Amino acid sequence: MKKILFPAAAMLFSLNIVAQGVKSEKFTPFFTKEVAPRMERVIPEPPALTDALFFYDWTQYQWGKSIRDTERGELAVKDAGINAEYFMKRFSPVVERELTPDEYPHLYRLFSRLHLTEQQAGASAKAYFHRVRPYQQYKEPTAVPNHESPTDFTSYPSGHTHASWLVGLALTAIDPAHTEDIMKVAYELGQSRVIVGFHYQSDVDAGRVVSSITFARLQSEPEFQKMMEKARKEYEKKRR
Secondary structure, three states: OHHHHHHHHHHHHHHHHHHHHHHOOOOOOOOOOOOOOOHHHOOOOOOOOOOOOHHHHHHHHHHHHHOOOOHHHHHHHHHOOOOHHHHHHHHHHHHOOOOOOOOOHHHHHHHHHHHHHHHHHOHHHHHHHOOOOHHHHHOOOOOOHHHOOOOOOOOOOOHHHHHHHHHHHHHHHHOHHHHHHHHHHHHHHHHHHHHOOOOOHHHHHHHHHHHHHHHHHHOOOHHHHHHHHHHHHHHHHHHO
């Protein structure tokens, strides 16, 4: 009996070490903000309070508040704490497999670096537009009070949306058979920012645009291409 249990225990221990190792790694973005596309040269100014387009932002903000006490609202709160592991968990149901750091370490590394890259790619536009967030404008609480700040005027474009859409695009390239479902989740992750009151709809819409630009820019990065290939091979191997 001991001879049977020992290999199993050793295997579990080994898997645990692998998972801890991947999650404890230090990651870097694929490019820095110094060489990132200047998104403020592409996307338009966010709607001013007196702009007719701002009415849509306002109505979407009201919609978001109206569903915070629902199951969708609860999911939006969870979506506020994004990281590579959360992305894997969020996309798992739609790709019909359990994505975890220990089972898909290369995918975890890819998602981690994409998240960091988004922060670099969106930095200049956030600083340039310096837009106040909805809860700051209306002096109302959000559904994620621990994330609030009175001086964080970086609403436009939405970084959470930028990262979520970027991860969705990458996962779609790896698993094209689930394109629609993957991108639907990526879309929902952006809308969650409206629901919790952290972003206007125009912030989220702009986040998807700049994310697509970031993804296109990444195609010229050899390191990104290498990581995509590793993640793709890993994904295909698990399919068998």
